[in-house]
Amino acid sequence: MTATIVFDFDGTLAIGHGPVMAYAECAAPLAGAQYLERVETALAEYDAGGGGYRDGYDVVGSLAAADGVEAAALSDAYARSRDVLGTPEAPVSAVEGIDEILESLGRHARLVLATNAPAAGVYRVLDSWGVRERFDAVHFAVGKPAGLTPIIRLALEDGPVLAIGDIFEFDLAPAVALGADTALVGATASTSPESVTMRGQTIAELRPDIEAWAASAASSTPAPEGASPRLER
Template identity: 45%
Template sequence: MDASSTRRTVTPTPTLIFDFDGTVALGAGPVRAYALAAVAGIPAEQRTDFLTRVLDEHSDAEALDGYDRVARAARLLGVTEQELSAAYLHSRSVLGGAEAPILAPRGLREFLEQARAHAEIVLVTNAPAAGIDRVLRVLGLAPLFDRVITQAGKPAGFPAILDDLRAAPLPERFAADATRGPVLSIGDIWENDLAPIRERGHHTALVGTRIPAGATPDLAAERLETLYPELLAWARGQVVPAP
């Protein structure tokens, strides 16, 4: 038997990238907390109408998400960027508490526990680092992400993040000679979470009801839990969507 016949085949290790707000953290609580903080900069007689509009997820079809919907409406009523920034930071400080309750998609913890055997699991969010560890503990997900990248600056910051991941070592649970494989990004905003990944030739999964014109995700579903079987199969190398 020659050496080539006994050489072990090393399968490249894939990476699953998750967005946070709207993907891993669900619920209207955070956007409501943001709106209630932003309303302080709006004339009193316009506040009720403002809150009614921005808390209706169908009130602004052009908004990327709930946070964008609040910010767009607030700017039209004279709220400054400084006031919006303060309102956003307040909403993050109360995230996961009574003022801004959140929940994880059904079965996410169990899915991540299975997927970790086959893939590196990364969380990438534009949110600030403050409080993110606490919130992940609230959701019961804290130990399941190999890397948590905050203030990512998506979409513009994604290419650099991919380059950094490519150069970084894999988690110790994988073999010492394991190599990096394909990437699949999961998120609810095509423009921020997925398009930059697609442009680099990687795979994408779009969750939620907003599918903009021109979006070409490999996988799509209204709820993340619907995609668990396909995502796990991808992580195992059984199914590879073609970008």
């Protein structure tokens, strides 16, 4: 048996509004007056725990839609912004100590990345952080929340699961429904009324708790002799 930790990407491992503002820049020509300024104001409000937005991408999309930008145009703007992910046009910051954190957790658990984002740019970012090989499985365009359910269900067949993300509805609710543990990070961690196993501003802040979970989960699920974790690459 093997414990599994399922990570979200944007807002969880990758922090900062660089990619969000790249999306806004791509949508701006189609939006109304002072659109970028309104996005920045709403992002500041979101970071402070207000505004009612799901995340920064929701800020960009909601304000553009209110300006009459159609869904297809927004989808195109998002795709173009992801093509430059991890470049100076869409800079991405990593959680502090990400390589050490993943290396430590990987001693006890299988590490899975599951994101709604397309693959474009993500491997570039993971490579720049030197952590691409830390993950045993990577899933893109998952279609959360529904698309996360089979990933969590399959992992639970091998042992305990901890899902980590910044949007409860998308990243954690499917895990809760299946009985897995959860860690909520990001701007909503301090204000969300949802019941989660642990919560904190960043994974770095939660590192002791996550490491304790992984060590405990590993000790409670001894691997059968001769067995090895299933890898999905």
